[in-house]
Amino acid sequence: xxxxxxxxxxxxxxxxxxxxxxxxxxxxxxxxxxxxxxxxxxxxxxxxxxxxxxxxxxxxxxxxxxxxxxxxxxxxxxxxxxxxxxxxxxxxxxxxxxxxxxxxxxxxxxxxxxxxxxxxxxxxxxxxxxxxxxxxxxxxxxxxxxxxxxxxxxxxxxxxxxxxxxxxxxxxxxxxxxxxxxxxxxxxxxxxxxxxxxxxxxxxxxxxxxxxxxxxxxxxxxxxxxxxxxxxxxxxxxxxxxxxxxxxxxxxxxxxxxxxxxxxxxxxxxxxxxxxxxxxxxxxxxxxxxxxxxxxxxxxxxxxxxxxxxxxxxxxxxxxxxxxxxxxxxxxxxxxxxxxxxxxxxxxxxxxxxxxxxxxxxxxxxxxxxxxxxxxxxxxxxxxxxxxx
Amino acid sequence: xxxxxxxxxxxxxxxxxxxxxxxxxxxxxxxxxxxxxxxxxxxxxxxxxxxxxxxxxxxxxxxxxxxxxxxxxxxxxxxxxxxxxxxxxxxxxxxxxxxxxxxxxxxxxxxxxxxxxxxxxxxxxxxxxxxxxxxxxxxxxxxxxxxxxxxxxxxxxxxxxxxxxxxxxxxxxxxxxxxxxxxxxxxxxxxxxxxxxxxxxxxxxxxxxxxxxxxxxxxxxxxxxxxxxxxxxxxxxxxxxxxxxxxxxxxxxxxxxxxxxxxxxxxxxxxxxxxxxxxxxxxxxxxxxxxxxxxxxxxxxxxxxxxxxxxxxxxxxxxxxxxxxxxxxxxxxxxxxxxxxxxxxxxxxxxxxxxxxxxxxxxxxxxxxxxxxxxxxxxx
Numbered sequence: 001x002x003x004x005x006x007x008x009x010x011x012x013x014x015x016x017x018x019x020x021x022x023x024x025x026x027x028x029x030x031x032x033x034x035x036x037x038x039x040x041x042x043x044x045x046x047x048x049x050x051x052x053x054x055x056x057x058x059x060x061x062x063x064x065x066x067x068x069x070x071x072x073x074x075x076x077x078x079x080x081x082x083x084x085x086x087x088x089x090x091x092x093x094x095x096x097x098x099x100x101x102x103x104x105x106x107x108x109x110x111x112x113x114x115x116x117x118x119x120x121x122x123x124x125x126x127x128x129x130x131x132x133x134x135x136x137x138x139x140x141x142x143x144x145x146x147x148x149x150x151x152x153x154x155x156x157x158x159x160x161x162x163x164x165x166x167x168x169x170x171x172x173x174x175x176x177x178x179x180x181x182x183x184x185x186x187x188x189x190x191x192x193x194x195x196x197x198x199x200x201x202x203x204x205x206x207x208x209x210x211x212x213x214x215x216x217x218x219x220x221x222x223x224x225x226x227x228x229x230x231x232x233x234x235x236x237x238x239x240x241x242x243x244x245x246x247x248x249x250x251x252x253x254x255x256x257x258x259x260x261x262x263x264x265x266x267x268x269x270x271x272x273x274x275x276x277x278x279x280x281x282x283x284x285x286x287x288x289x290x291x292x293x294x295x296x297x298x299x300x301x302x303x304x305x306x307x308x309x310x311x312x313x314x315x316x317x318x319x320x321x322x323x324x325x326x327x328x329x330x331x332x333x334x335x336x337x338x339x340x341x342x343x344x345x346x347x348x349x350x351x352x353x354x355x356x357x358x359x360x361x362x363x364x365x366x367x368x369x370x371x372x373x374x375x376x377x378x379x380x381x382x383x384x385x386x387x388x389x
Numbered sequence: 390x391x392x393x394x395x396x397x398x399x400x401x402x403x404x405x406x407x408x409x410x411x412x413x414x415x416x417x418x419x420x421x422x423x424x425x426x427x428x429x430x431x432x433x434x435x436x437x438x439x440x441x442x443x444x445x446x447x448x449x450x451x452x453x454x455x456x457x458x459x460x461x462x463x464x465x466x467x468x469x470x471x472x473x474x475x476x477x478x479x480x481x482x483x484x485x486x487x488x489x490x491x492x493x494x495x496x497x498x499x500x501x502x503x504x505x506x507x508x509x510x511x512x513x514x515x516x517x518x519x520x521x522x523x524x525x526x527x528x529x530x531x532x533x534x535x536x537x538x539x540x541x542x543x544x545x546x547x548x549x550x551x552x553x554x555x556x557x558x559x560x561x562x563x564x565x566x567x568x569x570x571x572x573x574x575x576x577x578x579x580x581x582x583x584x585x586x587x588x589x590x591x592x593x594x595x596x597x598x599x600x601x602x603x604x605x606x607x608x609x610x611x612x613x614x615x616x617x618x619x620x621x622x623x624x625x626x627x628x629x630x631x632x633x634x635x636x637x638x639x640x641x642x643x644x645x646x647x648x649x650x651x652x653x654x655x656x657x658x659x660x661x662x663x664x665x666x667x668x669x670x671x672x673x674x675x676x677x678x679x680x681x682x683x684x685x686x687x688x689x690x691x692x693x694x695x696x697x698x699x700x701x702x703x704x705x706x707x708x709x710x711x712x713x714x715x716x717x718x719x720x721x722x723x724x725x726x727x728x729x730x731x732x733x734x735x736x737x738x739x740x741x742x743x744x745x746x747x748x749x750x751x752x753x754x755x756x757x758x759x760x761x762x763x764x765x766x767x768x769x
Contacts (some may be wrong), residue, residue: 170477288474291439291466291547292488292537306478383521 020073021278023132027066027092030125031059031205036096037103038122040171042114043350054106055099061127062095069133082099082140084180089134090150096126101166104354118171118352153295172359183341187360190337193255193330194323194333194364197262201319205267208311209274210300219275226268236331236334258330265326266319272359273315310380317372328357349355390415390577391436391545396445398601402592405431407601413594416575417543420588423624429577430744432598433547436579437463441746461698464488467576473523481533482518482560488541490713506536511566511735528559535567539574542750551632552587565712568638585626589613590635590714597621603673609636630752631716637751639718640648640711643732643741650684652699672731672739675701679737680704704737710744711740717752718743 024075030036036055038047052059069088075319091360104117125190161167168177176183213221238261242252250256281304289299331339341357344350377385395521398406400656406428413419421429434440436447438459445455472732473570475484482503489499494495504514510532522530528568538546553564564587571578571591582588589609596606597620605617613629616622626632661741673681682701709718722730722745729744 282472282474282477284470284474285476286471286474287439287472288468288470289487290475291434291437291463291468291470291474293460293462293491294487295460298491303476307476381521383478383480383523 009182016075017073017081017085017136020081020133020136023089023129023134023136024066024070024073025127027126028063028070028129028131030122030129031063031066034122034125035120035125037107037117038120039107040116040118042164043116043171044348045354047118047120049116050103050107052122053198054103056102056106058095058098059103062092062099063097065091066129068128071275073133073136077279078151079094079140079142082137082142082176083136083146084126084151085133086134086142086146089137091132092130092133093127096123096130097158097161097167099123100170101161101164103166104169105166116171116174116352117169119355160253164253171357174289175350175352175356179341179353182336183356186338186340186357190324190327190361191364193258193327193335193337194320196259196322197323197327198316200259200263200361201266201270202316203310204263205270205315206274208267209312210278211274211333212271212360213278222271223275226264226271229264230268234261234265234326235332237264238330238333240389253333255335258335260328262323262326266323269315269318271315273311274308275317277311278304281307307384310376310384313372313376313379317369317376320368320372321365324368325360390417390450390601391419391579392446392448393432393436394446394448396432396435396442396447398440399433400430403599405484406442409598409601409603410597411603411606413577413579414567415577417593418571418578418580418591420580420582420595421593421598422582422585422588422595423604425583426600427598428601429596429598430549433549433579433581433645435636436545437466437468437547439463442630448543451489460491464491464541465543465545466545467541467543468516469538469546469548470532471553472702473522473534473554475525475530475533477522479521481512481522481525484522484533485537487537487541488543492541494541500536502540506539507538509570510536512536528563531555531559531563531638532555532566532720535570539570544577546580548578548580548649549580551580553582553584560584560702561588561713561717565710565714567591568714585624586635586716588633591704597624598769599624631719633749634719635714635718637715638711639709639715639743640740641714642715642747643743644747645741647672647731647742649739652681654673658743672742673701676738678731678739680731680739683731704731704733708733710735711744715743715748719745719748722748 032050035047035049036059037050041046055062065088069085069092071322072088076084100117100119100123107117108115123234130276134150138197158167160172167173176255208218208222208226212222229237239259241260245257245260268344268349283302285307286299289303290296294302327337328339328342331337331343338357338361342354345353345355391411393409396406396409397404400667406668411419411426411432421432423429433443436449436454438454445729449466459491475481476487482500485503485506486494486499489502494502503518508687509513512529512532517529517533522533527535531554535548535551538548538551552567553558555563565616580588580591594606595609595612597604597612597727599620605612605621607615607617610633612621612625612736614626616742630728650671650673652673652675670683670685672683675681675757680702680750681704684699705726707721709721711732711734718730722728729742731742734740
């Protein structure tokens, strides 16, 4: 993506960055008001808050970086502010990994004891605040090297802290180590289910969208039908599917209704965006294509598809993020997705088990989102790209 | 070349084109004109079968248009439209290569053709080939649209108000360029417009339509002088003398033997055969022959101060091009308050001039000044 560094939105660049400042304040509030880490005697008893100093030097680096980010958001201007904010955001998330690892190793020196350190509310708040600073920074034009570098810093730091060993003593990872087989099974099922549903939704939804753009009656029926499905709560939809499936002699629980339900949910953004993508193609371009001797299918593949594809992929992205979330719910009909961990954790009141289900889902959604956004940019012709913001 | 026989198009109860018969000779520009809703665009679109006639027969080069698949037919008929319809996701070069690509040309041949066409329509290939349509001005986009229509060198061009979406100044320039290109290429052109001046300037024959029927099909001169009925008379407008000037190209009547002074030659060195004493003034050019202004010879030029009595002008503002019509030249003269105006090429080189005398001669000479040959009215 070609970005012009001198073409900066004055609203973002020449005033104080409120989003970035808020993010930095959230990090500071998390550090000051809530525990970053808590000690639990075993899996289910409530944690005892530990002082911030338990995280060692990394915890103080976190606080320092939050202050720098706050100052940058309020005082600095232009591209240097964005770079500084991004560096602080990445640094905060990285230092948090070491603070947690250090605290875990420090507070529970004996790996064999059932006592464990869990990630405290302050740490979650700090991650959320750092993410806000990150978001604020990336609103400004920035080279790809900066973005990739920041992401690499975060990834390397967490991996290194894990390799060093402290992180493994965090409660969430102790849950993982006792459940790792089931965990990976569930991750696999989750991804397979989402992948299958997305694939089906694309195979069904894209042709439906094309048809909707061509035939008025199909458009009315299809768009309202996929819109209606979307309004049905996911658990209710799973329940509603039992009867028709039973009528066909098919099981009302298990992977089949799960895939059907996820596919139905994924249809709306894909059908709608395919239709919108085709509808926004300039009629004169189609007329010119036909007038110069393209067949109807050549107009579709050479003119309409390249112009509509960015929106179609945007629809797939929305569908992917949504189905990753909804796939948790199908645990209720006996499909082993990450939702199983959450439901089990709720049953045992084991917070860290819930997190073991929820955090990977968030990561999946974030990664799917980033990958499909990148794909969308890749397929967008420079001729129709939005100019740098 | 193109023949419409008793062609009718009906949408439900609505008769859009009613028993239209029309013949366009090879190498001629036929302009379809009429008030909106007269069926001119429908007629054009029936030729390349974007619209199928309800009845009647259309032949292009003696072949019935229905004898082949519409796609195949259309690849042999250049097509340019008012909204241009450039593909926004493709570069200018890729847009121009649309039809050659459909015909399966080799890459090197397409490349060469793109350069050739961009040069033809007056856009520098190096600067424009890799641009995207959104970076083009309206006039540039229209030029690319024309280049794209010409890409596979079709014998026939169908143009639906191809210059309709640009400002009047650019439109006149584009018309001049189109006339120049058409002089070289001699395509058979069917051109739809609602602009009478454009029709008179570009057409060999004009088909005036109303309510789906052909009211008169004739040369612009005959339409101006002998309108078939009151509708045609009114439609062609009142200022027929001026409109006639729109038919006369500047280079067909201009004086090429104009007095000129080469300023770089040192002051008042006369290089023209015409004497300054007779003309009382001379054009001033630089060493390369680029127009710089004029010198009033009545003010004696002293050797101490060469350049006194010289009026310097910007040739872009105060001259006309050889492709311009006499109407444009007259309008410039009136605007600037001159009795004559210099003619320069696109880089400002002085070619000659036209004066009110030429305008007058064109008006009184009637058909004899029609701009069909550079000889300027000697061919009829």
